[in-house]
Amino acid sequence: MLKTQITDLLSIRYPIFQGGMAWIADGTLAAAVSEGGGLGIISAMNADGAYLRGQIALARRLTDRPFGVNIMLMSPYADEVAQIAAEEGVAVVTTGAGSPVRFMPAWTDAGIRVIPVVASVSMAVMCARAGAAAVIAEGQESGGHIGEATTMALVPQVVDAVDIPVLAAGGIADGRGLAAALMLGAQGVQMGTRFLAAAECGVHPNYKLMVLGAADTSTIVTGRRFGGSACRQIKNSFSRNFSKFEFSADATAEAVAERGVGALRRAALDGDTKEGCFLAGQIAGLVKKEQPAAEILREVAEQAESLLKGTTQWIV
């Protein structure tokens, strides 16, 4: 059995979070991950409070174990869903796409462990000062909205800068990644792409096929030209056209943003392999099959444990 500051802090079996992927991470997936011994996370995405309440209720019907909610801070419903997370008293709130500082008193007063996703040392330090229980240092190899620093570079720099536990995210899909993250100073990991292929993940089957078919060079980052909205996804017709438009002479920040509207929904719900935007990390190339979430967790943890036990092979 693996034991870290994160398994202790949250009383979970494995130091593994499931990323709060918008349009994908619902109550069913989160419950399956938590029931399997990790920390499942429901994405509040851009939906209203009723959606989040429904997903929390669903997860609670499926598991007695702790789970989390991810709040996208640029959601138009951010205030509403932040309030609901506090009222519902979920075990953990993770945050992305901005600074969670203004919501933190309400969450910590409700006894919630706040664990923001951060892409830089400065954001990690700010969150630690504001009362975060831990931070998730997410490298740009992750799927979805990303920063610039990679996991290998970011994690040790964040570990050196804060006194709270750090989880690593980005580029991690197996026990090698988990063991490597621990060596970098992390106390756990968050995986998104691997859980896209969980049996309990209700995303359109074509999305899973895109992930299972990906290689090391299958992702591309769009949204870099105008800053602030860099987004990693699997290369397809949508991403090619988006990139071409983004760097065309008449592109504006507004026109580029407009072009992205609905694309994630077309991927996750409709399985539109041409016009959908299939967010996934560079580690998709390691994800080879659909498996129950509990099996993914066990496999990752057992591989990491075996590697950690075998380190004497390197020493003479």
Added chain:
Amino acid sequence: MLKTQITDLLSIRYPIFQGGMAWIADGTLAAAVSEGGGLGIISAMNADGAYLRGQIALARRLTDRPFGVNIMLMSPYADEVAQIAAEEGVAVVTTGAGSPVRFMPAWTDAGIRVIPVVASVSMAVMCARAGAAAVIAEGQESGGHIGEATTMALVPQVVDAVDIPVLAAGGIADGRGLAAALMLGAQGVQMGTRFLAAAECGVHPNYKLMVLGAADTSTIVTGRRFGGSACRQIKNSFSRNFSKFEFSADATAEAVAERGVGALRRAALDGDTKEGCFLAGQIAGLVKKEQPAAEILREVAEQAESLLKGTTQWIV
């Protein structure tokens, strides 16, 4: 003491290569690294054969231990320096910026271990088939010319694809990075940025100050617009102007390439902090002081060894 397939293969004390940085990695630095127990590497850069012969002779006066030569395959002198490497019978040739396949028979006939730097699984497989003794899987967090995949994502995917030893490069500057690389399946690492701050590194003092002053967000990648020349460097006036020009309406691939000419020389030789191009990796934020190469090697290896011995803390 650490022992891996790479320490065995090359009869070196530490599984640590020093990156073959153009304008920086000369015979003096390479000899200091090899004398310290790692594998020092001389960059043949864009110079002619006489330069390389001189640096090899210099290194041989300074150390009896094995060292390597890095051949930049797009150098106008690539054929000449490739031939000289074979004639001189250096222990190792590393290659970058292209496919080394056409030179490999000459090198392997000369008993040289050929260890190409690769940025993708497909290039790793091609090099393995052509007779490479190992490959260096280099993530895009590295300084200088880079690919797309990050170290965390690339290394395990390359390890799964080839039967030869893999070294990890990119984002590694201390023992945490080395231990993490071993967990990912690598048999050693290559570090560039950390050795920029070696006492024996003859780069202009301003270059070292730029590295020592860097934080996690201090680098930027230029050269992505027209493909094939993405280049990570420390943000300064040069990089800002270059980026702005690159994405301007009238930029062409030729004009962009032209604008880069001489910039690395202005950094490494002249220490021109405004108009020089200071290549460095994202891990520069971890590099805090100038130290002799031997001390760097010992410190990195001892920290990794300590982490590898301490893994039982994670297991209950």
